[in-house]
Amino acid sequence: MIKTVENDVMKLNLEDDLIAKNVKTLNMKLMDMMDEFDDVSEVVLDMATVKNIDSVGVTFVINLYKKVSDTGGNFRVVHSSEDIRQLFKLMKLEDFFDL
Amino acid sequence: MEIYDRIFYSGFAEVDEVVLEAIEALKKLNIQAFEKAEFRINFMLREILNNAVEHGNRFDRTKKVMLKILYRDNVLIFKVKDEGAGIEPLRHGIHDFVLRERNRGYEVIKSFDFDVMLDGSIVEVSLNMNKIR
Numbered sequence: 260m261i262k263t264v265e266n267d268v269m270k271l272n273l274e275d276d277l278i279a280k281n282v283k284t285l286n287m288k289l290m291d292m293m294d295e296f297d298d299v300s301e302v303v304l305d306m307a308t309v310k311n312i313d314s315v316g317v318t319f320v321i322n323l324y325k326k327v328s329d330t331g332g333n334f335r336v337v338h339s340s341e342d343i344r345q346l347f348k349l350m351k352l353e354d355f356f357d358l
Numbered sequence: 359m360e361i362y363d364r365i366f367y368s369g370f371a372e373v374d375e376v377v378l379e380a381i382e383a384l385k386k387l388n389i390q391a392f393e394k395a396e397f398r399i400n401f402m403l404r405e406i407l408n409n410a411v412e413h414g415n416r417f418d419r420t421k422k423v424m425l426k427i428l429y430r431d432n433v434l435i436f437k438v439k440d441e442g443a444g445i446e447p448l449r450h451g452i453h454d455f456v457l458r459e460r461n462r463g464y465e466v467i468k469s470f471d472f473d474v475m476l477d478g479s480i481v482e483v484s485l486n487m488n489k490i491r
Contacts (some may be wrong), residue, residue: 279408280370311377313372313404314463342397349469 260288269299271323277316277348285319289326296330308337315351324356360429361387361434368415368440373407376425387429391490398470399434399485405463406438406481414440414479436483443479 260349261272268291275281277322296302302322309316327334335357339347352358363382366372381400384392407423415421420443428435471472472488475482 262360276374276403278374280374297482311374311404313401313408314466315408330430346397346466349466 260285262292263301264295267299268301268303269295270303270305271287272305272307273281273309275308276311277306277315277319278311279315282319284311285347286322289319289323293326296327297334302327302331303337304334305338306336306343309339309343312343317346317352320347321352324352328357359429361427361429362425365422365424367419367421368411368417368421368423369409370411372407372423372443373404373411376407377403380425380427382429384434388427389432389434389487391487395485395487395490397406398472401470402470402483402485405467406483409463410438410479410481411439411444414442416442432485432487434485436485438481438483440479 260274263270263272275283277285302323304320324334336347339358347353347358362380364376364379366376377400380403381396384399385396386439401430403425407425410423411486412418423441424437426437428437466474467474467483469483473484473486
């Protein structure tokens with residue numbers, strides 16, 4: 260996961276699938292950057308490289324959304340595939356953040 | 359017709375490897391409309407195999423998970439067995455936490471047109487490919 264910050268916006272680019280075998284590492288990276296959420300107004304998760312996802316991966320996105328929301332920031336997901344967008348809609352995640 | 363048969367040790371990395379291998383085996387069948395179902399099959403397989411590793415075998419790497427895929431009358435059947443103690447068929451009040459965790463994933467699977475049958479440590483999921491548009 261590559262992090263860039265520009266104009267008060269933190270962009271997180273995933274580099275691999277959002278699946279159980281990768282989420283442990285992603286959670287460790289997330290722990291390291293949590294304090295920085297206070298310094299930005301928005302966190303954008305770029306899922307352009309994500310082809311495969313499972314419910315552990317979905318839980319990662321939900322936890323990220325919660326952590327950003329807790330600091331008063333906005334959270335959105337960009338560049339997800341149509342299949343993943345449909346899955347998120349099915350899970351009613353669009354009620355919480357933009358897809 | 360049996361499409362795929364694999365037994366593997368309990369780990370998320372192994373699940374990923376098996377799912378990708380199983381999807382490749384399914385692609386070779388040239389089932390009509392498979393590409394439209396590929397994402398949901400991929401998601402479903404990860405769900406039931408992750409559950410077998412996590413809730414069934416509780417990450418015990420000495421325990422194994424079995425996946426069999428059959429194709430019959432344009433229906434794909436996925437059978438997964440783990441070496442855990444198993445859970446009762448869906449019934450309130452039994453192993454509530456495990457059921458809740460499993461049910462969340464299974465609700466998504468069901469809304470993807472899969473039929474799910476739980477019996478102890480065996481999960482059988484089927485997908486009628488005639489339903490795929």
